[in-house]
Amino acid sequence: SKIRNIGIMAHIDAGKTTTTERMLFYSGYINKMGDIDSGNTVMDYLPTEIERGITVQSAAISFNWDNTQINLIDTPGHVDFTIEVERALRVLDGAVAIFDGSRGVEAQSRMVWLQADGHNIPRLAYINKMDKTEANFAASVDSLKRQLKANTLILQLPVFQANQFVGVIDLITMERIEWDMQVVSPNQNGRNCTIHKLTNKDKEWETSLSAKSSIIEQLADKFDEVAIQWLEGEYAGDAELFPSTELKKWIRHGTIDRTFVPVLCGSSYKNVGIQPLLNAVVDYLPQPSDIQHPFLRYYDNTLLAMAFKVLHDKRLGSIIFVRVYSGTLESGRKLYNVNKGKEEKVLRLMTVYADEYKDTKVIKAGNIGVISGFQSTVTGDTLLESKQALEAAVAKANLISKDTVDNKTDNSPVVLTAVRIPEPVFFCSVEVYSPTQEKALRHALDVLCKEDPSVRVNFDDYGSIMLSGMGELHMDVVSQRIKSEFKIDAYFGPIQVAYRECPTLQVTHKAMYSRTILDNLYEVEIAIQISPCPELSTMRDAINVQKPAYNPELSYSAALGVIQALQQGNILGYPVMGADVRILTARAKRGCPSGLITASAVKCTREALDKASCDLLEPMMQIEISTRGENLMQKILGDLAKRHAKISDISTTDNDGNMKILAEAPVSEMKGYASSLRSSTSGNADLSLHPSGYKVVTQERKLQLKRKISGTT
Numbered sequence: 001s002k003i004r005n006i007g008i009m010a011h012i013d014a015g016k017t018t019t020t021e022r023m024l025f026y027s028g029y030i031n032k033m034g035d036i037d038s039g040n041t042v043m044d045y046l047p048t049e050i051e052r053g054i055t056v057q058s059a060a061i062s063f064n065w066d067n068t069q070i071n072l073i074d075t076p077g078h079v080d081f082t083i084e085v086e087r088a089l090r091v092l093d094g095a096v097a098i099f100d101g102s103r104g105v106e107a108q109s110r111m112v113w114l115q116a117d118g119h120n121i122p123r124l125a126y127i128n129k130m131d132k133t134e135a136n137f138a139a140s141v142d143s144l145k146r147q148l149k150a151n152t153l154i155l156q157l158p159v160f161q162a163n164q165f166v167g168v169i170d171l172i173t174m175e176r177i178e179w180d181m182q183v184v185s186p187n188q189n190g191r192n193c194t195i196h197k198l199t200n201k202d203k204e205w206e207t208s209l210s211a212k213s214s215i216i217e218q219l220a221d222k223f224d225e226v227a228i229q230w231l232e233g234e235y236a237g238d239a240e241l242f243p244s245t246e247l248k249k250w251i252r253h254g255t256i257d258r259t260f261v262p263v264l265c266g267s268s269y270k271n272v273g274i275q276p277l278l279n280a281v282v283d284y285l286p287q288p289s290d291i292q293h294p295f296l297r298y299y300d301n302t303l304l305a306m307a308f309k310v311l312h313d314k315r316l317g318s319i320i321f322v323r324v325y326s327g328t329l330e331s332g333r334k335l336y337n338v339n340k341g342k343e344e345k346v347l348r349l350m351t352v353y354a355d356e357y358k359d360t361k362v363i364k365a366g367n368i369g370v371i372s373g374f375q376s377t378v379t380g381d382t383l384l385e386s387k388q389a390l391e392a393a394v395a396k397a398n399l400i401s402k403d404t405v406d407n408k409t410d411n412s413p414v415v416l417t418a419v420r421i422p423e424p425v426f427f428c429s430v431e432v433y434s435p436t437q438e439k440a441l442r443h444a445l446d447v448l449c450k451e452d453p454s455v456r457v458n459f460d461d462y463g464s465i466m467l468s469g470m471g472e473l474h475m476d477v478v479s480q481r482i483k484s485e486f487k488i489d490a491y492f493g494p495i496q497v498a499y500r501e502c503p504t505l506q507v508t509h510k511a512m513y514s515r516t517i518l519d520n521l522y523e524v525e526i527a528i529q530i531s532p533c534p535e536l537s538t539m540r541d542a543i544n545v546q547k548p549a550y551n552p553e554l555s556y557s558a559a560l561g562v563i564q565a566l567q568q569g570n571i572l573g574y575p576v577m578g579a580d581v582r583i584l585t586a587r588a589k590r591g592c593p594s595g596l597i598t599a600s601a602v603k604c605t606r607e608a609l610d611k612a613s614c615d616l617l618e619p620m621m622q623i624e625i626s627t628r629g630e631n632l633m634q635k636i637l638g639d640l641a642k643r644h645a646k647i648s649d650i651s652t653t654d655n656d657g658n659m660k661i662l663a664e665a666p667v668s669e670m671k672g673y674a675s676s677l678r679s680s681t682s683g684n685a686d687l688s689l690h691p692s693g694y695k696v697v698t699q700e701r702k703l704q705l706k707r708k709i710s711g712t713t
């Protein structure tokens with residue numbers, strides 16, 4: 001009951017890092033507050049993060065508040081790092097969603113909110129930046145209700161003095177908490193506050209009492225126990241005396257079962273409101289055992305943990321962040337990695353404080369820790385006590401599914417499902433100029449791919465290296481890290497859009513290829529069948545090379561050729577996806593060089609692709625634009641049309657003429673769109689972009705792209 005695994009999530013720049021720093025400061029983990037604008041925060045510690053003032057990697061950190069260990073996962077707000085958010089969400093029990101009080105719900109916060117909905121994560125909402133003159137608490141809460149359909153439960157009201165935001169009214173205790181806004185010493189910031197119990201003599205009394213009654217009524221609507229107390233109990237109808245312990249208990253229930261989203265407010269930058277926010281995390285967000293994970297039924301307190309993040313530490317090498325769901329993780333023992341089918345030994349077990357690690361002997365169920373010494377474990381892998389533990393769990397799952405009555409089959413998996421990584425949409429070439437640099441580059445790329453599965457690296461036949469990623473910023477950050485963190489003097493080619501090609505017809509192609517080598521005539525017969533595969537979402541999943549089993553060596557060489565040919569389609573040389581490829585025949589005389597078999601398979605695949613009438617696919621982006629105030633529609637729609645965007649919906653979000661536009665456009669057309677939108681609307685529109693997979697391009701666009709890519713007009 002003394003652990004909270006929570007995440008902080010929000011739109012970029014809403015103040016996640018600033019809030020986290022304050023939490024660390026008040027809990028005593030740092031003596032001096034970091035400041036995002038001077039680049040000395042604890043949570044953002046990669047050089048790239050400091051340079052840009054943004055969080056690119058989620059870092060886990062533990063601290064204590066009110067005798068409770070809070071494991072906090074900071075998550076990046078930028079769309080290119082959605083995978084980081086997704087990964088963090090899997091191991092969280094609860095979250096604090098931060099909003100900018102002058103903007104309310106922004107496009108990216110909506111997206112993260114939906115991601116959290118998908119994982120059923122109980123949340124608190126924290127309306128930050130209440131010190132800004134344009135901040136509006138009521139309007140922000142309203143935007144949560146309207147745009148996120150959140151059933152908000154307002155627990156605090158903001159307090160202003162001479163137009164300055166100075167504190168909050170805690171509606172549960174009916175106290176006014178005011179922070180001392182005079183900076184006494186940098187290390188005392190926000191520690192001094194005055195708590196005043198409200199009475200009917202205070203000017204805030206009426207509004208606060210009525211807001212407290214609303215809380216009780218909202219709880220009474222949901223919980224019969226509260227309704228009975230409110231109607232007939234000792235304090236019936238008396239909000240002033242209604243016990244705060246009862247209120248807290250039911251708010252906790254309602255938050256954990258996701259009926260309510262409690263709302264708090266503050267100004268992290270001005271150090272107002274952080275301590276009550278931490279109290280709310282302890283009071284209302286779930287402890288690990290509050291969350292029912294279906295797979296836990298199959299384990300009788302035997303160890304089950306999940307690797308949710310891999311990081312490269314200069315001193316420790318590869319380290320793995322794990323969340324323990326059941327049993328106890330001990331230092332020095334071996335674990336069974338279910339996904340890799342391998343055992344790995346825990347050399348060191350640690351708890352984490354931003355980029356500092358402290359050794360520990362055990363990590364118990366519900367907690368988060370760090371392992372060093374693993375070789376092959378990557379993000380998303382499940383770790384068990386032993387292989388036998390997996391067999392026992394599978395046996396138990398079979399029993400449970402047989403036992404299930406009322407015709408419901410219980411097929412819930414015995415391990416956690418891995419994070420789904422979307423296909424990258426951008427790529428660039430990487431070059432180095434010496435063999436030592438190349439070795440260092442390969443090591444760096446290996447580390448980066450382990451840390452971030454949405455980074456992909458391909459080596460082609462000529463030894464050139466292609467780096468792919470999810471967005472321009474993502475690619476930029478990866479290349480910066482290679483240069484500054486790994487100190488590699490590499491040249492990065494221009495960032496390009498990753499087009500794909502896919503077959504539209506099923507074809508079978510059979511051919512004989514012959515070649516004379518040292519007076520020996522070798523003949524290779526290959527037959528393959530290529531069929532379009534409806535699942536276009538990922539290339540890796542959809543290429544399915546089936547080898548004939550009778551001669552493993554020969555079929556291996558042929559499969560290599562097929563895969564090689566599929567890396568470069570026939571239209572514009574982009575990789576083929578959405579293809580189901582079967583090698584029907586692969587025959588050659590004994591002693592035929594394997595290189596010849598591979599080369600024949602390459603040729604045969606290319607010929608088959610020619611017949612398969614391939615289409616060109618391009619990666620698409622889903623766009624969501626929210627406009628504020630004046631009518632900016634014409635401008636925005638005109639620009640979107642130029643970018644080949646298809647509008648799917650235009651709706652009004654309120655009575656002030658604010659609008660929401662939903663559209664989809666090719667990634668290649670969206671370069672620099674965020675800044676162009678910002679300048680054309682003078683900052684009165686905000687944007688959320690996220691990859692929406694690949695789409696077949698029209699014939700007209702195919703010709704256009706062919707001309708553009710080959711450099712002809």
Ligand SMILES: Nc1nc2c(ncn2[C@@H]2O[C@H](COP(=O)(O)OP(=O)(O)OP(=O)(O)O)[C@@H](O)[C@H]2O)c(=O)[nH]1
Nearest residue numbers: 012013014015016017018054055077129267268269
């Ligand atoms: N006025 C005001 N500014 C704030 C407040 N909190 C944060 N900021 C500022 O807002 C900017 C963004 O803050 P961050 O803490 O980096 O925001 P973030 O959400 O972590 O941003 P990313 O890491 O890029 O996702 C910085 O310039 C902060 O100083 C606040 O309470 N009031």
